[in-house]
Amino acid sequence: MALNPQDILNNPFLNKGTAFTKEERQAYGLQGTLPAKVQTLDEQAVQAYGQYSSKTTDLEKRIFLMNVFNTNRTLFYRLMEDHVVEFMPIVYDPTVADSIEQYNELFVSPQDAAFLSVDEPEDVEATLKNAPGGRDIRLIVVTDSEGILGMGDWGVNGVDIAIGKLMVYTAAAGINPSMVLPVVIDAGTNNEKLLHDPLYLGNRHERVRGERYYDLIDRFVQASGKLFPEALLHWEDFGRSNAATILEKYQDKITTFNDDIQGTGIVVLAGILGAMKISKEKLTDQRILIFGAGTAGVGITNQLLDEMKRQGLSEEEARKHFFLVDKQGLLFNDTEELTPGQKAFVHDRSEFENSNELTNLEAAVKAVQPTIMIGTSTQPGAFKETIIKEMAAHTERPVIFPLSNPTKLAEAKAEDLIKWTDGKALVATGIPAAPVDYKGVTYEIGQANNALMYPGLGFGIIASTATRVNGEMLSQASHALGGIVDTEQPGAAVLPPVAKLTEFSQTIAEVVGQSVLDQKLNREEISDIKKAVSEMKWEAKYTDLNL
Ligand SMILES: NC(=O)c1ccc[n+]([C@@H]2O[C@H](COP(=O)([O-])OP(=O)(O)OC[C@H]3O[C@@H](n4cnc5c(N)ncnc54)[C@H](O)[C@@H]3O)[C@@H](O)[C@H]2O)c1
Numbered sequence: 001m002a003l004n005p006q007d008i009l010n011n012p013f014l015n016k017g018t019a020f021t022k023e024e025r026q027a028y029g030l031q032g033t034l035p036a037k038v039q040t041l042d043e044q045a046v047q048a049y050g051q052y053s054s055k056t057t058d059l060e061k062r063i064f065l066m067n068v069f070n071t072n073r074t075l076f077y078r079l080m081e082d083h084v085v086e087f088m089p090i091v092y093d094p095t096v097a098d099s100i101e102q103y104n105e106l107f108v109s110p111q112d113a114a115f116l117s118v119d120e121p122e123d124v125e126a127t128l129k130n131a132p133g134g135r136d137i138r139l140i141v142v143t144d145s146e147g148i149l150g151m152g153d154w155g156v157n158g159v160d161i162a163i164g165k166l167m168v169y170t171a172a173a174g175i176n177p178s179m180v181l182p183v184v185i186d187a188g189t190n191n192e193k194l195l196h197d198p199l200y201l202g203n204r205h206e207r208v209r210g211e212r213y214y215d216l217i218d219r220f221v222q223a224s225g226k227l228f229p230e231a232l233l234h235w236e237d238f239g240r241s242n243a244a245t246i247l248e249k250y251q252d253k254i255t256t257f258n259d260d261i262q263g264t265g266i267v268v269l270a271g272i273l274g275a276m277k278i279s280k281e282k283l284t285d286q287r288i289l290i291f292g293a294g295t296a297g298v299g300i301t302n303q304l305l306d307e308m309k310r311q312g313l314s315e316e317e318a319r320k321h322f323f324l325v326d327k328q329g330l331l332f333n334d335t336e337e338l339t340p341g342q343k344a345f346v347h348d349r350s351e352f353e354n355s356n357e358l359t360n361l362e363a364a365v366k367a368v369q370p371t372i373m374i375g376t377s378t379q380p381g382a383f384k385e386t387i388i389k390e391m392a393a394h395t396e397r398p399v400i401f402p403l404s405n406p407t408k409l410a411e412a413k414a415e416d417l418i419k420w421t422d423g424k425a426l427v428a429t430g431i432p433a434a435p436v437d438y439k440g441v442t443y444e445i446g447q448a449n450n451a452l453m454y455p456g457l458g459f460g461i462i463a464s465t466a467t468r469v470n471g472e473m474l475s476q477a478s479h480a481l482g483g484i485v486d487t488e489q490p491g492a493a494v495l496p497p498v499a500k501l502t503e504f505s506q507t508i509a510e511v512v513g514q515s516v517l518d519q520k521l522n523r524e525e526i527s528d529i530k531k532a533v534s535e536m537k538w539e540a541k542y543t544d545l546n547l
């Protein structure tokens with residue numbers, strides 16, 4: 001069926017705007033539908049960046065870029081390529097948090113997402129067919145928005161995190177943007193503000209739980225497997241009570257991973273490997289305190305546990321290195337309301353003289369004397385000066401990662417951590433942080449955000465046609481990024497910079513893909529993984545439409 005000119009101009013995967021050549025304008029009936037001048041992609045990119053730069057707030061910048069995204073994907077990704085460090089915090093965390101909070105007010109386009117409603121379970125398959133409109137889908141990012149970053153339940157608004165994560169996949173690893181599908185599970189919301197907002201666009205009722213919820217998840221998994229048998233399924237920002245349960249249910253059956261659990265686990269391990277290289281210490285000598293033992297906190301703990309075992313410790317020995325602190329304080333075997341994930345890492349009260357007093361972070365730090373402290377608690381400012389000074393009094397190079405997102409929820413600011421520890425802390429943060437100048441040294445701050453890992457991980461899985469995602473692949477991914485630090489440079493970051501995101505995403509993809517082949521978990525015959533990765537890599541260039 002021949003496309004009419006409007007079908008082309010209104011399709012962001014086909015549209016080139018003013019870059020349609022004279023010949024193309026003739027061939028597709030576009031004569032007179034565009035201004036006369038034929039621009040190159042370079043010229044379009046310069047013009048669009050000028051317009052972007054005239055916006056004064058981050059949210060306005062994001063809205064402008066989304067406009068480009070909605071109209072012309074090639075131009076959008078060309079801009080991402082040219083300005084990745086500048087654009088990451090705009091299209092992704094932290095500005096994506098503002099767009100989620102204001103989704104209803106800002107709505108102009110569904111952005112090719114699939115909206116799965118708990119009230120219309122029979123429509124799941126049709127929805128998954130309709131949204132991509134016949135495109136060959138290889139990657140799905142799905143959220144149910146119950147735990148959007150650290151901001152809690154944002155109902156249908158959370159679709160923006162699925163869209164944002166996918167943008168990073170293409171910008172970082174080069175997945176073809178026409179092969180991705182963002183999905184939101186609209187199971188209702190317990191966010192009172194949204195329920196009372198006349199503009200709210202999702203299902204206006206409380207979150208459905210239990211059987212109906214799990215039935216919808218199951219229908220989604222079955223239908224996506226049927227329609228897109230080669231797709232990788234990436235779970236994002238589910239609530240604490242569902243995230244691990246869903247992963248455990250499906251990880252041995254389909255090609256899938258949970259980003260908050262596993263993506264976060266491997267980026268933190270990579271950062272700690274970098275820190276160990278700088279401090280010349282061993283992971284197996286560390287005492288690790290995790291503050292906020294939820295989805296991410298327990299995911300990180302399990303990844304570090306796995307690494308300790310790979311480095312020779314028994315499971316039992318390895319577990320002794322972890323101290324989980326949640327709302328109840330340090331977690332003991334008799335603590336009430338432990339989650340299944342927490343139960344594996346609890347301590348016995350006999351290990352501490354004052355175990356009854358260890359009900360807050362400060363007391364726990366005094367008693368545990370951690371050498372590494374990770375924040376995934378959603379509690380802003382929880383890493384207070386007194387706590388950090390106490391920690392630094394017992395260890396030469398304290399490793400401190402305040403990871404809660406977005407900016408307003410971080411447990412500490414990098415600058416304060418450097419100052420309070422007199423430059424000794426090895427710091428990484430969840431959102432981008434500017435370098436810190438302190439006593440003549442410039443401290444670069446690594447960004448321990450799963451965005452450094454999941455694009456390479458996912459792309460390696462897809463390019464190698466993996467049938468499963470397993471611990472070996474995760475470990476290999478982490479080691480591919482971990483420890484690339486310049487130990488000669490005072491103030492070096494524990495992780496490589498976002499400026500090199502595309503470079504190291506490629507390396508991670510190759511390493512993960514090789515692991516898939518080594519384990520014979522590939523669906524299709526592949527002899528050369530580098531070739532397979534490079535052949536699948538999409539580039540932001542105009543090509544013939546071949547219509
Ligand atoms: N940097 C990254 O790559 C990255 C990745 C994933 C999550 N995160 C961030 O980590 C945070 C947690 O995310 P999650 O998905 O694990 O959420 P979650 O709800 O599963 O976990 C949060 C945990 O913190 C605990 N908590 C709440 N208040 C506390 C308090 N006062 N003291 C101690 N613990 C407390 C909760 O009980 C829960 O166990 C979020 O802010 C998220 O943005 C960052």
Ligand SMILES: O=C(O)C[C@H](O)C(=O)O
Binds near residue numbers: 148237449450451
């Ligand atoms: O989205 C992010 O920035 C990282 C992470 O997945 C989170 O939930 O905070």
Ligand SMILES: [Mn+2]
Binds near residue numbers: 149236237259260
């Ligand atoms: Mn997340």
